[in-house]
Amino acid sequence: xxxxxxxxxxxxxxxxGQRPMRAVDGVSFTVDAGEVIGLVGESxxxxxxTSLAIMGLLPKRGVQVGGKAVxxxxxxxxxDNRTMRDVRGRDxxxxxxxxxxxxxxxxxxxxxxxxxLTRHRGMKGETxxxxxxxxxxxxxxxxxxRRLKEYPHQLSGGMRQRALIAMAVACQPxxxxxxxxxxxxxxxxQAQILELLKDLVRDSGTALIxxxxxxxxxxxxxxxxxxxxxxxxxxxxxxxxxxxAPHHPYTVGLLGSIPxxxxxxxxxxxxxxxxxxxxxxxxxxCAFAPRCDHRTDACVGQPPDLVPTHDGRHHRCVNPVGLTNxxxxxxxxxxxxxxxxxxxxxxxxxEA
Amino acid sequence: xxLVTPGRKAEKIDRLAELAAADEAGRSLWQExxxxxxxxxxxxxxxxxxxxxxxxxxxxxxxxxYSPTAQTWREETxxxxxxxxxxxxxxxxxxxxxxxxxxxxxxxxxxxxLLVGVVATLLGFTVGALLxxxxxxxxxxxxxxxxxxxxxxxxxxxxxLALPSLLLAVSVAALLGRSLLTVMIAVGVxxxxxxARLLRGSMIAQSNSDYVLAAxxxxxxxxxxxxxxxxxxxxxxxxxxxxxxxxxxxxxxxALSFLGLGNPDPSTPEWGVMLADAQAYLDVRPEWAFxxxxxxxxxxxxxxxxxxxxxxxxxxxxxx
Numbered sequence: 001x002x003x004x005x006x007x008x009x010x011x012x013x014x015x016x017g018q019r020p021m022r023a024v025d026g027v028s029f030t031v032d033a034g035e036v037i038g039l040v041g042e043s044x045x046x047x048x049x050t051s052l053a054i055m056g057l058l059p060k061r062g063v064q065v066g067g068k069a070v071x072x073x074x075x076x077x078x079x080d081n082r083t084m085r086d087v088r089g090r091d092x093x094x095x096x097x098x099x100x101x102x103x104x105x106x107x108x109x110x111x112x113x114x115x116x117l118t119r120h121r122g123m124k125g126e127t128x129x130x131x132x133x134x135x136x137x138x139x140x141x142x143x144x145x146r147r148l149k150e151y152p153h154q155l156s157g158g159m160r161q162r163a164l165i166a167m168a169v170a171c172q173p174x175x176x177x178x179x180x181x182x183x184x185x186x187x188x189x190q191a192q193i194l195e196l197l198k199d200l201v202r203d204s205g206t207a208l209i210x211x212x213x214x215x216x217x218x219x220x221x222x223x224x225x226x227x228x229x230x231x232x233x234x235x236x237x238x239x240x241x242x243x244x245a246p247h248h249p250y251t252v253g254l255l256g257s258i259p260x261x262x263x264x265x266x267x268x269x270x271x272x273x274x275x276x277x278x279x280x281x282x283x284x285x286c287a288f289a290p291r292c293d294h295r296t297d298a299c300v301g302q303p304p305d306l307v308p309t310h311d312g313r314h315h316r317c318v319n320p321v322g323l324t325n326x327x328x329x330x331x332x333x334x335x336x337x338x339x340x341x342x343x344x345x346x347x348x349x350x351e352a
Numbered sequence: 353x354x355l356v357t358p359g360r361k362a363e364k365i366d367r368l369a370e371l372a373a374a375d376e377a378g379r380s381l382w383q384e385x386x387x388x389x390x391x392x393x394x395x396x397x398x399x400x401x402x403x404x405x406x407x408x409x410x411x412x413x414x415x416x417x418y419s420p421t422a423q424t425w426r427e428e429t430x431x432x433x434x435x436x437x438x439x440x441x442x443x444x445x446x447x448x449x450x451x452x453x454x455x456x457x458x459x460x461x462x463x464x465x466l467l468v469g470v471v472a473t474l475l476g477f478t479v480g481a482l483l484x485x486x487x488x489x490x491x492x493x494x495x496x497x498x499x500x501x502x503x504x505x506x507x508x509x510x511x512x513l514a515l516p517s518l519l520l521a522v523s524v525a526a527l528l529g530r531s532l533l534t535v536m537i538a539v540g541v542x543x544x545x546x547x548a549r550l551l552r553g554s555m556i557a558q559s560n561s562d563y564v565l566a567a568x569x570x571x572x573x574x575x576x577x578x579x580x581x582x583x584x585x586x587x588x589x590x591x592x593x594x595x596x597x598x599x600x601x602x603x604x605x606x607a608l609s610f611l612g613l614g615n616p617d618p619s620t621p622e623w624g625v626m627l628a629d630a631q632a633y634l635d636v637r638p639e640w641a642f643x644x645x646x647x648x649x650x651x652x653x654x655x656x657x658x659x660x661x662x663x664x665x666x667x668x669x670x671x672x
Contacts, residue, residue: 057568060495089570096569101562106584115580116570167570 001073002030003207004054004175009067011046011053011231023049025231025282026067029224033174034205036198038222040212040254046231047211051177053077055094056084071175090120093168097180099160103152109136109163110148116170135166139196158189162196169200176201179211194220215254219243227251230287233306236314247309247320249294286317294319388665395661401654408459409466416456417444421619426451434636445643449633457621458643464615464622465651468535468605473597475540480547481590483509488552488586489578492559506552509545517542521604525613532615539604543597550593554586561585588666595659599652606648623647 011024024046031037039047052058054069054076069076071092079087088094096102104112113135114128123131129148136144139162152160161181168176178197182190198221201208210222218225218239225242227235227250235248246252253272274291281287285300292299298318306316309323389395408415418424425447429436437447445454487505490498512520524538558564559582567577608614609624618625623644630640 055569057565085571085573087571088568089572094566094569096562096566098562102566104563104567104581104585107581111580115567115572119571119573164566167566170570 003033003035003072004031004209005068005070006030006050006054007068007070009050009053009069010065011049011058012064012066014062014064020064022231022281024053027226027228027231027233028067029226029233029236031175031207031209033207034201035224036201036208036210036222038210038212038218038225039228040215040218040225041228042213042254045228047213047228048179050228051094051179051209051211055088055092055177056081086120089116089173090171091173092175092177093171093173095161095164095168095176095178095181098184099157099164100152100184102164103160105152108149108151109155113148113163113167113170116167120171132166132170135170136163139163139166139169139200140192141166157185158192161185161189161193165193165196165200169204169206172204173206175207175209177209177211180213181210182214182217183212190217197221215243215258227254230282232282232287232316233314234288234316236306236312238311238313241311241313245322247313247315247323248288248317249292249319249321250288252321253291253293294321385662385665389661392661392665394657395665398654398657398659398661401650402658405462405466405651405654409463412459412463416453416459417442418453418456420452420457420460420621422453423451424453434633436633436637445639446637448640449629454640454643457626458623458647461621461623461626461644462647462651464532464620465602465605465624465648468532468539468622469598469602471536472539472601472605473543473594475536476543476597476601477547477590477594479540480544481551483544484548484551484590485555485578485583487548488555488559489575489582491552492556492582493564493574493578502552505548509548512541513545513549518604518607521608522611522613525608530613530616532617532620535605535608535614538608538613539601542604543601546597547590547593551586551590554589555582558582558585589663592659592663592666595655595662599655599659602648602652602655606644 007028009024009027010022013021013023015021027046027050029037029039039050041047049058053065056076056079058065065077067077071087076084076087076092103109110129110132113132114123117123117128117131132148133144136147141147141159141162147155147159147163152163155163161184165181176197181197182193185193194217197208200206208221210217212218222239224238225236226233227242227248229250235242235246235251237247242251243255246255250272253270256270257272259269272291273293282303285302286292286295286304289295289299294317296319304316304318306314308314315323389399425437425443429447429449429451431449436449437443439446443453443455445458448454448457483505487502490505491502492498494501515523521538521542524541525534528534528537555578564577564581567581568574572581605614606622606624606627609622610628612628614624615622626644627641627648630637630644633640
């Protein structure tokens with residue numbers, strides 16, 4: 001059985017005087033122990049809300065959470081606050097986007113790291129401090145003893161994110177959710193942090209959910225990738241097939257909008273037309289239809305289902321790219337497909 | 353402009369490096385605030401005034417040449433004829449209507465003023481901050497029950513806030529009878545809703561921040577988040593308010609004394625009482641009103657300057 005099985009998860013925000021907003025609309029995915037999966041999509045597609053719903057950190061008022069999130073046999077969404085607090089930090093931990101604002105500015109790093117140890121492992125005083133120093137050392141912070149006494153503003157951005165990661169892995173959780181862990185960092189630090197996360201996951205067998213809008217991050221790390229759009233999964237595939245031959249026009253668009261090293265200079269990027277504001281509610285048909293280049297008449301009216309193809313891939317499109325009636329994916333007719341195929345070359349050098 | 357010689361340049365760089373190193377070594381938010389305060393001339397002026405006032409209150413018995421209550425020069429004064437000895441060698445500021453040394457009374461009076469100001473502010477701060485912390489924690493992190501607690505407490509403070517502060521203080525003083533303690537309570541009670549509102553608002557704002565979410569994500573219980581994460585981050589504006597309140601408290605205590613609701617004990621001089629007493633002799637001896645009034649104004653100014661500077665030093669938006 002999978003470690004985490006998210007089944008038909010939905011999150012609805014009820015807004016006063018407005019129609020309720022379905023931020024997450026029937027999202028399902030599974031994570032196995034030691035697996036790295038990616039939730040990818042642009043702002044507002046429901047990535048972060050999904051992770052907060054799993055953690056039970058959404059506000060109670062005005063929010064309806066439906067579906068199931070079964071972690072190791074128990075449905076997290078049914079747990080009461082007290083039990084859920086025991087799960088958080090011990091079994092499931094989370095790394096946030098902005099390391100500066102996620103650390104308390106007036107409390108030394110050491111106190112914040114030991115807080116987890118005290119809470120879940122009953123460590124106190126010198127034992128906790130020693131363990132905290134080991135943790136900081138493990139995430140690559142030099143001179144950990146001194147750093148424990150320092151305040152967040154005295155650390156660099158990369159250090160802060162390392163400290164947050166140290167807090168997250170302190171109790172050796174079985175599942176780690178990283179919500180855009182590298183967005184606030186510059187590119188070299190990004191690479192270091194991703195490398196660190198990869199090492200931690202490989203060494204401890206922790207499952208990792210990477211939430212990101214950066215396909216480059218996904219390309220280097222994830223085994224399985226879920227592409228989200230307007231609160232629904234529009235495509236699911238393993239990493240290589242997804243980059244080699246994306247089926248959903250939205251995935252094609254995402255890949256096409258990334259600059260490439262082997263492209264001619266001066267060649268403009270291909271953006272996805274329109275913006276997330278143009279999203280249709282799924283009940284009226286495909287939410288991506290207004291921005292889609294592959295739109296047909298069939299796209300409007302009936303919402304498309306998530307259909308399985310070969311290799312355990314799924315897509316939610318009536319007119320998928322490079323797929324005509326369950327044929328194997330055509331190789332490189334569409335320019336966007338070729339551009340996607342080059343992605344793993346840039347990022348995932350060390351792959352076998 | 354002349355070029356800097358290599359030697360001096362190196363010296364300069366060394367000094368910069370030294371400064372940078374000093375900056376590195378574990379400085380907390382408060383240490384940094386203090387460092388910023390030290391560079392602010394307003395803060396220094398305020399601190400000097402406050403410091404002198406504190407010093408004056410502490411060493412007042414040593415400074416005062418005579419007892420503030422002894423009517424030593426009773427024979428030389430005549431209320432009916434308006435004859436009061438003016439400033440002279442033995443009485444630096446003259447003699448008051450009852451034949452007491454004015455300077456001694458002024459100096460000793462500083463203690464009473466400080467005592468009332470500090471105790472009243474402490475009272476307002478403690479009760480207000482406690483209410484505010486409960487309310488803020490309940491509203492920010494407490495869910496449905498929390499909102500109910502918050503609403504109840506805040507409507508109570510709103511009732512206090514709705515009354516004009518001096519009117520409220522007068523009512524409390526009149527209700528409890530005249531005594532030194534009454535003045536302190538009356539002036540302190542007025543400050544409670546202000547502190548409560550301030551801390552609550554600040555805590556609610558902090559409750560929405562990422563580090564609270566991060567603390568929740570590692571399973572820290574809500575009361576612990578409130579105590580160890582939210583409160584320390586919310587205290588800044590409250591401490592500024594406390595400094596500013598000291599000034600208000602001193603003025604209000606003086607006002608209560610002036611209105612005859614202050615400490616009824618004539619043996620302990622107080623600036624507000626002295627001001628009230630001076631009313632009757634305003635045409636003959638206007639300086640009797642001037643000296644205590646100046647004392648009140650300067651002290652209040654000192655606390656206000658210090659408070660404003662503290663506000664600036666703590667406000668992240670004003671940091672360079």
